[in-house]
Structures are given as structure tokens and as C-alpha cells.
Amino acid sequence: MGLFERDTEIYKNRDALREDYQPEELVGRDEEIQMYQASLQPVINGEQPNNVFLYGKTGVGKTAATRYLLSHLEEDASQYDDIDLHLTFLNCDGLTSSYQIATRLVNELREETNQISTTGYPRATVYEMLWDDLDALGGTNLIVLDEVDHVEDDSILYQLPRARANNNLSEAKIGIIGISNDFSFRDDLSPKVKSSLCEQEIHFPAYDAGDLQKILEQRAQVAFHDGVIDDAVIPLCAAYGAKDAGDARQSIDLLMKAGDLAREEEVTQEQPDEIVITEAHVEAGRHDLERGRIEEGINGLTQHGHLVLYSLLTLHLQDETPIRSRDVRPRYTNFAQRAGRDPLVPRRMRDHLSELAMLGLVSVTERNEGRRGGTYREYTLDMDIELILSALDDVLEDVGIHDSVKRYLSDGESPEGDTSLLEFQ
Numbered sequence: 001m002g003l004f005e006r007d008t009e010i011y012k013n014r015d016a017l018r019e020d021y022q023p024e025e026l027v028g029r030d031e032e033i034q035m036y037q038a039s040l041q042p043v044i045n046g047e048q049p050n051n052v053f054l055y056g057k058t059g060v061g062k063t064a065a066t067r068y069l070l071s072h073l074e075e076d077a078s079q080y081d082d083i084d085l086h087l088t089f090l091n092c093d094g095l096t097s098s099y100q101i102a103t104r105l106v107n108e109l110r111e112e113t114n115q116i117s118t119t120g121y122p123r124a125t126v127y128e129m130l131w132d133d134l135d136a137l138g139g140t141n142l143i144v145l146d147e148v149d150h151v152e153d154d155s156i157l158y159q160l161p162r163a164r165a166n167n168n169l170s171e172a173k174i175g176i177i178g179i180s181n182d183f184s185f186r187d188d189l190s191p192k193v194k195s196s197l198c199e200q201e202i203h204f205p206a207y208d209a210g211d212l213q214k215i216l217e218q219r220a221q222v223a224f225h226d227g228v229i230d231d232a233v234i235p236l237c238a239a240y241g242a243k244d245a246g247d248a249r250q251s252i253d254l255l256m257k258a259g260d261l262a263r264e265e266e267v268t269q270e271q272p273d274e275i276v277i278t279e280a281h282v283e284a285g286r287h288d289l290e291r292g293r294i295e296e297g298i299n300g301l302t303q304h305g306h307l308v309l310y311s312l313l314t315l316h317l318q319d320e321t322p323i324r325s326r327d328v329r330p331r332y333t334n335f336a337q338r339a340g341r342d343p344l345v346p347r348r349m350r351d352h353l354s355e356l357a358m359l360g361l362v363s364v365t366e367r368n369e370g371r372r373g374g375t376y377r378e379y380t381l382d383m384d385i386e387l388i389l390s391a392l393d394d395v396l397e398d399v400g401i402h403d404s405v406k407r408y409l410s411d412g413e414s415p416e417g418d419t420s421l422l423e424f425q
């Protein structure tokens with residue numbers, strides 16, 4: 001028997017759970033697809049396409065809807081001799097300037113043997129090349145700029161949609177599809193960019209548990225053999241997905257993780273019984289994924305980020321949360337000094353709390369100080385304590401183990417109602 005043997009007991013097609021899989025139908029997105037399709041209809045009519053801007057949180061189907069509609073559009077456009085459609089997909093992750101986007105577009109449009117250097121030209125020259133290349137290609141050009149919020153200057157976002165209006169293009173028709181999961185990006189666009197780039201805006205809301213369940217059922221049918229999934233598994237993955245962020249990617253990942261854990265058990269058994277993916281696999285899978293996500297998030301923070309998180313964690317264990325930033329400060333200052341670092345000014349410390357909130361480690365509540373006061377924010381820990389502690393190894397070593405953590409570890413739970421000022425031992 002070889003070291004590797006093909007196992008086919010659980011998965012029929014595991015790749016159907018991977019990110020790059022394109023489902024044949026998109027579930028629960030009828031309204032958005034309808035609007036999107038209407039915006040692309042001018043292409044088939046041989047008219048100038050609309051510029052479309054899609055926004056919504058991560059994992060809500062923006063890219064999947066785009067791939068789905070554009071592949072249909074490409075197929076349907078090929079039926080018409082007078083339509084010459086060119087599609088260009090560009091993910092802007094890692095491309096922060098208009099210059100970089102423009103050079104990448106030029107190279108996407110050119111043959112391998114005719115590529116330009118990505119540095120060294122004046123920006124206006126690269127734009128000229130882009131207009132010349134587009135006009136030489138002619139026809140209708142749809143350019144998808146996924147994760148467009150990575151672009152830090154407006155220039156290309158203004159120039160591309162207006163290229164015809166500004167007489168930079170005479171032959172080619174052009175339509176831009178911008179995709180973003182950063183709501184502030186859209187709000188912060190200058191009015192002139194907004195009016196050209198966002199001709200048609202389509203918002204993709206987060207999925208609820210019912211939507212996610214349908215998406216998972218559709219995927220599971222392709223990915224798994226019949227009868228290997230316990231009935232409770234898909235509703236549970238969907239419920240977790242809806243609770244987390246309404247993100248289809250996370251729910252699909254969780255289902256795959258549960259499948260993988262079940263498969264590992266199967267592989268280690270000599271005589272596999274009936275193989276079933278159970279709720280226990282989902283729970284274990286969620287724990288594994290969460291651990292990975294937390295470790296990744298925490299590893300990416302600076303030491304001050306770690307100190308702020310550790311401060312909040314100890315305050316949480318003392319039942320002091322939700323807590324204002326100014327009340328976290330004495331603990332943070334103490335920890336920073338113990339770690340031999342100069343504490344940051346209050347504003348910078350607050351920035352770290354906001355970053356922790358963005359990572360989903362901390363949740364924030366806006367509060368009102370009464371009729372004459374302003375609003376203020378309160379922070380609370382929003383993540384499994386043991387997971388955070390295990391990712392904070394280094395800082396625990398620098399600062400020492402706070403008494404509240406010692407108690408937590410020996411009791412296995414937070415001491416409720418204990419507000420005494422605990423000290424290090």
C-alpha cells in the first residue's frame with residue numbers, strides 16, 4: 001500500500017468549497033443581480049456601458065456576482081458580430097497608486113513581448129499609452145477594479161470613466177466596474193470621482209442565516225457524497241456565519257474545515273464505519289479557524305497593540321468591561337512600563353483600541369453622556385480568552401502574568417463581581 005491513498009468517502013469534489021470555485025447559480029442575490037444585469041445591458045445593445053460600483057462587506061458575493069454576470073455577458077455577446085467585448089480583471093491589492101494601476105492595465109492589454117516597465121515613465125505618458133492601446137483594441141472594454149479602495153489617489157478613478165468624455169478615447173468604449181468592501185472609501189471619494197465612477201451603485205447586504213443555509217446546501221451538493229453530512233451541520237455553519245459577519249466565505253470555509261476534520265478521522269481509522277460530518281466537527285473546525293484568525297490578527301499588531309489588548313483582557317477578567325479608553329489607560333501605562341516601553345499618548349492608545357475592534361477582537365459601543373455631553377465609546381473583549389492569551393505569549397513574558405489571568409487559569413472562569421485592584425504577585 002502506498003503512503004498516499006486516494007480517499008473518496010466524504011468528498012465528491014472538495015474543490016467546490018474553495019475560493020476559486022464559480023457556482024453555476026448565485027443563491028439569494030436576485031435583486032442585486034437584476035440591477036447589475038440592467039447596468040450591463042447597454043453592452044449588448046452596442047451602447048456605451050455604465051460605470052458600476054459594487055460595495056458591501058467581505059464575502060457577500062460581489063466578486064462572485066461579477067464573474068457570474070461577465071461570463072454570461074461574454075458568452076451572449078459572442079452571438080453578435082458587431083460586438084467586440086474585452087474584459088480586464090484587476091485586483092488592486094498591492095497596487096496603491098494610479099500610476100501602478102495604469103501600468104498594470106497597459107501590460108494587461110499588451111502582448112507578453114511588448115510589456116512596459118512599471119517604473120520610470122511620467123504618469124501622463126503611461127495614460128497616453130493606455131488610451132492608445134485601448135483605441136487600438138477598439139470595441140467595448142469593461143475593466144473590473146476589485147478591491148479598488150487600495151488605490152490611494154483619485155487620478156485613475158477619474159480619468160478612466162471619463163476617458164471618452166475628455167476625448168482621450170475615440171474608438172474604444174469603456175466601462176469601469178469598481179468593487180470595494182470599505183464603506184468609508186465610497187463616502188470619502190471626491191464628488192467628481194463619485195459622480196463618474198459610481199454611475200450605478202449596487203449595495204450587497206450581509207447574508208442572514210437563511211441565505212447562508214441555501215448557499216451552503218448548494219455547495220454541499222456538489223462537494224460531498226450523499227448522506228455524509230448530519231442534518232444539523234449546515235444550519236450550524238450558517239448560524240455561525242450569520243453571527244460573525246454574514247460572510248459566505250467564512251461559512252463555506254467552516255463547512256470545509258468540518259469535512260476535513262471528519263476525513264482525518266476516517267483516514268486514521270482502520271475500518272471506517274459510516275462516515276458522517278457532525279456538529280462536533282463544526283465546533284472543532286470553528287475553534288481551529290478562529291485560533292488561526294486570532295493568531296494572524298494578533299501577530300500583525302505592534303507591541304503597543306499587544307499591550308493594549310492585554311490591558312483590556314485583564315480588565316475584562318476583573319469584570320470592568322465595557323470600559324472607556326481613559327479607564328484602560330492606567331493599566332496600559334503600567335504594562336508599558338513593565339515591558340520597558342514609553343506609553344503612547346492617549347490618542348494613539350485609542351487608535352490601537354480601534355484597530356483591535358477592526359480585527360474583531362474587541363467590540364465597541366457608542367454611548368451618550370446625557371443631554372449636554374457628547375458621545376463616548378466603550379470597549380469590551382469579544383473573543384475567547386484562552387485563544388487571545390495563547391497568541392499573546394510574548395507580551396505575557398515581557399509584562400508578567402497578571403493576577404486576574406492567574407485566577408482565570410486556575411478557576412477556568414472569570415471572577416464575577418471582583419473589582420478589587422489586583423496586583424502582580
Ligand SMILES: Nc1ncnc2c1ncn2[C@@H]1O[C@H](COP(=O)(O)OP(=O)(O)OP(=O)(O)O)[C@@H](O)[C@H]1O
Nearest residue numbers: 019023026027058059060061062063064181248249
Ligand atoms: N449568493 C451566493 N451563492 C453562492 N455562492 C456565493 C454567494 N455569495 C458568495 N458566494 C461564495 O462565497 C465566497 C465569497 O464570495 P465573494 O468572493 O464574491 O465575496 P466578495 O463580496 O467579493 O468579498 P471580498 O470583498 O472579500 O472580495 C465565494 O466562494 C463565492 O462563490
